[in-house]
Amino acid sequence: MPRPRYAYLGPAGTFTEVALRQVVSPDDAEYLPQTDVVSAIEAVRAGVADHAVVAIESTIEGGVTATLDALAVGDPLVLQREVLVPVGFTLVGRPGVALADVRRVAAHPHAWVQCRRWLGAHVPGAVHVVATSNTAPAALLADAGAGADGDALGFDAALVPPAAPAHYGLADRVLAEGVADNPEAVTRFVVVGRPGPVPPPTGADKTTLVVHLPSNEAGALLTMLEQFAARGVNLSRIESRPIGDSLGRYSFSMDAEGHITEERMGEAFMGLHRVCPHVRYLGSYPRADRRAADVHIGTADADFLAARDWLRSVRGGASV
Numbered sequence: 166m167p168r169p170r171y172a173y174l175g176p177a178g179t180f181t182e183v184a185l186r187q188v189v190s191p192d193d194a195e196y197l198p199q200t201d202v203v204s205a206i207e208a209v210r211a212g213v214a215d216h217a218v219v220a221i222e223s224t225i226e227g228g229v230t231a232t233l234d235a236l237a238v239g240d241p242l243v244l245q246r247e248v249l250v251p252v253g254f255t256l257v258g259r260p261g262v263a264l265a266d267v268r269r270v271a272a273h274p275h276a277w278v279q280c281r282r283w284l285g286a287h288v289p290g291a292v293h294v295v296a297t298s299n300t301a302p303a304a305l306l307a308d309a310g311a312g313a314d315g316d317a318l319g320f321d322a323a324l325v326p327p328a329a330p331a332h333y334g335l336a337d338r339v340l341a342e343g344v345a346d347n348p349e350a351v352t353r354f355v356v357v358g359r360p361g362p363v364p365p366p367t368g369a370d371k372t373t374l375v376v377h378l379p380s381n382e383a384g385a386l387l388t389m390l391e392q393f394a395a396r397g398v399n400l401s402r403i404e405s406r407p408i409g410d411s412l413g414r415y416s417f418s419m420d421a422e423g424h425i426t427e428e429r430m431g432e433a434f435m436g437l438h439r440v441c442p443h444v445r446y447l448g449s450y451p452r453a454d455r456r457a458a459d460v461h462i463g464t465a466d467a468d469f470l471a472a473r474d475w476l477r478s479v480r481g482g483a484s485v
């Protein structure tokens with residue numbers, strides 16, 4: 166039996182790999198490291214991988230736009246699971262560098278944003294050298310070995326996940342630990358796969374979708390949001406992203422609390438289908454925090470079914 170193949174942002178030791186390990190052990194799956202999230206998602210579309218694990222949202226930065234944009238267009242994919250990973254950083258230096266010598270810091274853009282205040286206080290004026298992932302600079306430092314010089318490397322120090330120094334043999338190069346502006350920072354990752362049968366509801370689910378609004382129509386955003394509000398469906402994330410064909414045209418990426426097989430979510434989707442020119446369902450999957458959605462009075466499945474029966478009897482001529 167072939168092992169399932171998982172594409173993810175590598176090299177080894179990224180937070181994405183920490184998330185992937187929560188999903189499946191490397192003994193039971195093939196891990197396929199990629200240089201960016203778009204490549205990981207495209208590997209699934211191309212059939213090179215069965216799943217991708219990608220960051221989608223962080224407590225500091227909000228939505229991961231590369232992921233949102235890659236899921237919004239192209240062959241449809243669905244989210245199958247979410248995983249939360251606490252995020253903090255360690256600063257490692259090239260050989261012989263002290264904290265006071267650091268002028269250029271290699272960091273993934275999301276890592277840089279999550280540590281900006283700490284860096285301003287401890288290495289003021291340091292320049293950001295963009296890294297493709299949180300462990301890419303650790304791998305460069307490990308490859309360069311003891312002779313690594315700053316000109317060849319292009320940076321003096323790097324922000325890496327706490328486990329990376331041990332993994333890459335850089336434990337003696339740690340300049341600072343616990344580097345983060347918000348010690349509560351968490352990144353949310355999702356497992357992406359090709360569409361298939363919808364998994365059954367668990368009672369604590371999320372549904373992700375993308376919609377476009379009718380162009381130049383006053384109140385179109387409100388009309389779209391009303392589809393959820395009227396059915397008692399709470400949104401836990403909503404973001405606008407440019408569609409890209411002309412200025413002022415945006416799509417909305419959203420997470421709604423509940424499952425597509427639940428009546429109130431189904432009714433909201435039917436409403437969206439009536440009032441929005443484009444609706445892309447991106448999957449219903451269990452919430453990582455296992456918190457069940459609040460169900461308002463009149464919006465439980467039984468309420469919708471009873472209302473439908475009532476309407477049927479009215480249409481059938483019953484006096485009510």
Ligand SMILES: O=C(O)C(=O)C[C@]1(C(=O)O)C=C[C@@H](O)C=C1
Pocket residue numbers: 174178179180181182220223229252273275276297298299300326352
């Ligand atoms: O997985 C990693 O280590 C990454 O470099 C990616 C990523 C992200 O894309 O948000 C993951 C977690 C942190 O929020 C910072 C960066």
